[in-house]
Amino acid sequence: MNPPFRPFFFLVLATFMFTWFALIVLPWINLGHLAPIKEEGTPGITPWDSSGSAHQGEKVYASNGCAYCHTQQVRPASSGADIIRGWGTATDDGDPKKEVTRRTYPRDYIWQHQVFLGTSRAGADLTNVAHRFPTAAGLYRYLYDPYVLNGHSSMPAYRFLFTMQKVRGLPSDDALVLVPADMPPAGWEIVPTAEAKSLVAYLLSLNKGYHLPDENGPVPRPSKS
Ligand code: HEC
Numbered sequence: 433m434n435p436p437f438r439p440f441f442f443l444v445l446a447t448f449m450f451t452w453f454a455l456i457v458l459p460w461i462n463l464g465h466l467a468p469i470k471e472e473g474t475p476g477i478t479p480w481d482s483s484g485s486a487h488q489g490e491k492v493y494a495s496n497g498c499a500y501c502h503t504q505q506v507r508p509a510s511s512g513a514d515i516i517r518g519w520g521t522a523t524d525d526g527d528p529k530k531e532v533t534r535r536t537y538p539r540d541y542i543w544q545h546q547v548f549l550g551t552s553r554a555g556a557d558l559t560n561v562a563h564r565f566p567t568a569a570g571l572y573r574y575l576y577d578p579y580v581l582n583g584h585s586s587m588p589a590y591r592f593l594f595t596m597q598k599v600r601g602l603p604s605d606d607a608l609v610l611v612p613a614d615m616p617p618a619g620w621e622i623v624p625t626a627e628a629k630s631l632v633a634y635l636l637s638l639n640k641g642y643h644l645p646d647e648n649g650p651v652p653r654p655s656k657s
Contacts, residue, residue: 463538465653465654466538466539466542467542467654468480468539468542469539469644469645478642478643478644479539479540479542479543479640479642479644480543481543482543482634482637483633483637485629485630485633485634486630486633486634486636486637487545487634488630488633488634489630489631489632489633489634489635489637490544490545490546490634491630492593492627492628492630492631492634493548493631493634493635494546494548496590496631498548498558499548499549499550499551500550500551500552500554501550501552501553501554501555501586501587502548502550502553502554502555502556502557502558503548503549503550503551503552503553503557503558503559504536504547504548504549504550504557504558504559504638505536505549505550505557505559506519506520506534506535506536506557506559506560507535508535509535514535514557515533515535517556517557518564519556519557519559519560520533520534520535520536520559520560521533521560521563522559522560522562522563522639522640522641523562523563523566523639523641524641524642525639525641525642526641531563531641532640532641532642532643534640534643534644534647536559536640537644537646537647538646539644539646539651540559540640540644554586555586555587558635558638559638559640560638560639560640560641561635561638561639562635562636562637562638562639563639563641565635566636568606568629568632568633568636569606569608569609571632571635571636572594572606572608572624572628572632573608573609573610575589575590575593575594575628575631575632576589576590576591576593576594576608576610576614576622577589577591577610577611577614580611580614590628593624593625593627593628593631594608594622594623594624594625594628595622595623595625596616596620596621596622596623597620597621597623598619598620598621599619599620599621603621604621604623606623606624606629607621607622607623608621608622608623608624610622
């Protein structure tokens with residue numbers, strides 16, 4: 433190599449090595465060992481993996497750019513207003529009448545194929561959206577027409593995730609119950625497509641209604657034996 437280029441080459445190499453270490457190796461050392469926690473006295477583990485349909489919905493969520501406006505990362509009370517705004521509140525997995533309120537921890541994300549930390553909080557954090565929208569019908573209606581709840585909303589309507597069809601016999605079980613302005617002509621109904629169904633299955637799986645030992649401080653690494 434031409435001697436004047438040598439320092440330049442090593443500088444570029446060092447820059448790449450440093451970034452690789454900081455972005456890949458360090459997070460892997462710190463987070464790569466995270467595993468679910470075994471629940472005492474039960475065969476269960478927390479967190480657990482969600483259903484196949486919700487996994488499909490994860491892809492619909494990614495391809496429709498929901499993460500551009502929605503985060504899935506509840507910050508601790510000292511770093512933002514997420515907890516005060518109710519974004520850290522979930523329905524307790526053990527008792528639907530109770531609530532669990534907390535920030536999120538890296539362990540919460542271990543089953544996720546694609547982690548949607550998000551880029552901006554234009555809309556609500558969706559970590560626990562199933563607590564605020566516990567039914568598929570409510571979510572379908574919202575995705576079809578977000579302006580019903582807030583006329584000035586900047587949330588786009590995802591009407592292409594629905595289809596209009598003729599009612600044959602009885603109306604379909606999942607036909608949308610809409611406000612008069614959105615209703616289709618008589619004899620027709622609006623139903624969710626397969627994409628909308630999996631997206632809503634995914635949204636309904638978003639509820640961190642369990643506690644983690646991480647809430648009490650750093651958890652020791654599992655021993656190798
Ligand atoms: C351009 C930004 C934007 C995009 C993209 C977007 N949203 Fe929203 N969303 C918002 C805003 C803003 C709100 C708050 C609604 C309001 O203005 O009242 C919201 C609210 C919501 C809510 C209600 C949350 C709550 O607790 O009140 C849900 C559910 C939701 N969005 C789901 C989605 C899904 C699913 C997608 C992708 C298919 C999506 N959003 C894409 C901006 C966006």
